[in-house]
Amino acid sequence: MKSIIELNEDEKDCLQELMNISYGAATAAISEIIGKFATLSIPNISTISSSQLREHLNTKLISKYKYYVSNQLINGYLAGENIFIIDEQSSINLAKQFDLDEDEINDNEIKDIILEITNILSSATSGKLASLIDTSISFSAPHITKINSIDEIDKRFEGEYSHVIIISTELNFEEENIKGELMILTKNESSKFLQKALENALENL
Amino acid sequence: MYLVVDDSKMARKMAVKNLRLVVGESPTIVEAVNGQEAVDLYKEYKPKVCFMDLTMPVMDGFEAILHICKFDKDAKIIVISADIQELSMQKSKENGAIGFIKKPVNQENLTSMLTTLGLI
Amino acid sequence: MEFKDEIIFNTVNNGIIILDKELNILAWNKWLEIFTKIKEQDILNKNLCTVFPYINEKKLQRKAKTVLVTKNPSFLSLNTNRFLIDIPVSNITNTIFDSMQQDITILPYDIEKQYICIYIYDNTLMCEINKKLEQVNAELIDMSHKDHLTQVYNRRFFAEQSRKIQLYSQRNNNTPFCLVTLDIDKFKKINDTYGHLFGDEVIIKVAHIVESQIRESDIVARFGGEEFVVLLQNCDLKGAFEVAEKIRKSIENTSISLHNNEDVHCTVSLGIAQFKEEDKDNLENTLSRADKALYEAKNNGRNKTIVSN
Numbered sequence: 001m002k003s004i005i006e007l008n009e010d011e012k013d014c015l016q017e018l019m020n021i022s023y024g025a026a027t028a029a030i031s032e033i034i035g036k037f038a039t040l041s042i043p044n045i046s047t048i049s050s051s052q053l054r055e056h057l058n059t060k061l062i063s064k065y066k067y068y069v070s071n072q073l074i075n076g077y078l079a080g081e082n083i084f085i086i087d088e089q090s091s092i093n094l095a096k097q098f099d100l101d102e103d104e105i106n107d108n109e110i111k112d113i114i115l116e117i118t119n120i121l122s123s124a125t126s127g128k129l130a131s132l133i134d135t136s137i138s139f140s141a142p143h144i145t146k147i148n149s150i151d152e153i154d155k156r157f158e159g160e161y162s163h164v165i166i167i168s169t170e171l172n173f174e175e176e177n178i179k180g181e182l183m184i185l186t187k188n189e190s191s192k193f194l195q196k197a198l199e200n201a202l203e204n205l
Numbered sequence: 206m207y208l209v210v211d212d213s214k215m216a217r218k219m220a221v222k223n224l225r226l227v228v229g230e231s232p233t234i235v236e237a238v239n240g241q242e243a244v245d246l247y248k249e250y251k252p253k254v255c256f257m258d259l260t261m262p263v264m265d266g267f268e269a270i271l272h273i274c275k276f277d278k279d280a281k282i283i284v285i286s287a288d289i290q291e292l293s294m295q296k297s298k299e300n301g302a303i304g305f306i307k308k309p310v311n312q313e314n315l316t317s318m319l320t321t322l323g324l325i
Numbered sequence: 326m327e328f329k330d331e332i333i334f335n336t337v338n339n340g341i342i343i344l345d346k347e348l349n350i351l352a353w354n355k356w357l358e359i360f361t362k363i364k365e366q367d368i369l370n371k372n373l374c375t376v377f378p379y380i381n382e383k384k385l386q387r388k389a390k391t392v393l394v395t396k397n398p399s400f401l402s403l404n405t406n407r408f409l410i411d412i413p414v415s416n417i418t419n420t421i422f423d424s425m426q427q428d429i430t431i432l433p434y435d436i437e438k439q440y441i442c443i444y445i446y447d448n449t450l451m452c453e454i455n456k457k458l459e460q461v462n463a464e465l466i467d468m469s470h471k472d473h474l475t476q477v478y479n480r481r482f483f484a485e486q487s488r489k490i491q492l493y494s495q496r497n498n499n500t501p502f503c504l505v506t507l508d509i510d511k512f513k514k515i516n517d518t519y520g521h522l523f524g525d526e527v528i529i530k531v532a533h534i535v536e537s538q539i540r541e542s543d544i545v546a547r548f549g550g551e552e553f554v555v556l557l558q559n560c561d562l563k564g565a566f567e568v569a570e571k572i573r574k575s576i577e578n579t580s581i582s583l584h585n586n587e588d589v590h591c592t593v594s595l596g597i598a599q600f601k602e603e604d605k606d607n608l609e610n611t612l613s614r615a616d617k618a619l620y621e622a623k624n625n626g627r628n629k630t631i632v633s634n
Contacts (some may be wrong), residue, residue: 108405115400
């Protein structure tokens with residue numbers, strides 16, 4: 001696969017609108033499940049290589065903070081990986097949104113909650129996106145690690161991928177100081193599949 | 206004539222395309238890219254129905270609806286949005302919207318809404 | 326409940342529970358009947374959280390809602406929840422866990438009727454392998470830090486740790502710390518007279534005595550054949566001298582027995598230096614000064630402590 005997949009302006013526009021609808025489904029799911037209101041920002045869409053992915057993360061993360069990184073694999077034609085990154089303080093605030101009392105909050109409970117929010121965001125967003133482009137996907141169980149410094153992130157992204165399409169958005173909760181980053185990543189075949197689906201959607205307009 | 210308001214080109218295209226399927230080729234359809242433009246174009250064209258997105262720059266849909274309903278008490282504004290939280294639907298109704306269509310808009314949900322509201 | 330796939334439902338090698346959104350049990354498969362010894366007819370229509378009160382009801386309720394809203398699966402993570410239903414393991418040999426470690430998937434079963442389905446997978450074997458791996462890794466790391474013979478730290482680990490302590494002390498108003506170098510006197514003669522095996526025993530004994538005389542926050546490492554270095558945190562020269570003398574006297578008064586019940590004594594020489602500005606942030610310089618003091622002790626009769634100025 002020699003050439004990098006590039007999405008043209010119209011395709012990006014189309015994908016942005018599809019993501020807008022998918023994010024709407026995700027935030028509605030959150031509000032229905034935990035009764036709290038969240039927003040997902042307008043997505044930043046780019047096609048990159050794995051080293052650029054590391055750069056992207058380095059710009060987003062503050063070196064002094066500790067972060068939780070959770071990921072969930074998506075299977076099917078739209079296969080890929082959804083990654084959710086959230087700093088420690090935001091995680092604690094998030095736990096309170098899930099109605100946990102101060103004394104209930106510990107590392108295990110926080111991890112559980114992050115896994116849950118990852119699952120809700122990931123399944124609602126990717127699920128909706130898949131249905132909009134008329135394909136089926138399935139989900140693997142999400143996993144989580146705690147990262148104590150930015151350098152640890154580097155090790156996780158050592159694999160060489162080209163044609164990674166990354167759709168990145170910021171999660172914010174209305175009242176609390178909660179900030180998280182959700183990334184939807186596809187590579188190779190699934191990136192191609194996504195591009196084709198966008199082409200088709202545009203043709204049918 | 207009809208007014209379609211959305212900051213996304215793709216969303217406007219989809220709305221216009223489906224609207225054409227319902228009302229045919231003859232009616233005029235005008236597009237606005239944000240709430241401010243919507244208010245200005247509404248004053249100029251006085252459309253039969255206005256389709257409004259909620260999240261837009263400069264002026265959002267909630268505000269635009271409020272403004273339009275102030276100078277036209279009989280304004281027929283239908284919200285088309287991806288933001289389907291209860292609170293958003295409520296707020297739009299309070300500001301004066303008469304209907305709400307969940308994105309993606311298609312021929313069915315458009316026809317159904319317009320029929321229910323007695324607009325076609 | 327009617328199931329066309331009755332055979333699959335009752336022969337599959339994992340637990341299947343079908344519940345309504347309040348978590349009342351609508352179906353309970355054979356795997357569960359066997360593992361929990363509860364028959365389906367005895368548990369139908371009972372609430373899962375009433376039958377198993379240790380289940381976190383709030384959490385499970387929320388997950389049930391999630392799958393019905395998103396129409397996609399939710400999971401109970403194995404890292405943080407060991408199991409949903411407590412089932413004792415059957416192993417008699419070779420077991421770390423008392424209860425089956427379970428992987429749980431929750432799915433929507435019927436969106437209209439608001440029914441959900443829970444799959445329970447036995448993941449105990451995988452968890453045991455992981456735990457053993459963790460243990461072995463920890464042991465390996467420990468081994469890479471320690472001197473094999475005496476089990477005190479090795480030189481490399483000492484270098485890492487002392488660097489950290491140096492930085493820490495600099496950040497905290499330069500709290501003082503000292504290095505003590507210690508060398509067994511006439512060790513070659515002990516080896517030649519009594520053999521290498523006995524020589525090893527002497528080294529081990531000396532290491533133990535040093536360890537017993539220092540605090541939790543201090544570290545001792547074996548630097549060479551018969552040489553040790555101690556880092557005393559939060560300690561000035563006066564304090565270091567006291568500790569060094571205690572070590573020296575203790576070793577002087579200790580006898581190590583040979584197999585023929587003959588008693589052997591040994592002594593140590595010590596040099597002390599406190600980390601100072603003139604060391605220019607380099608612990609090697611401090612160590613060098615301590616070594617010079619040690620050398621002086623050796624040249625002045627041995628079995629003494631010399632402090633570098």
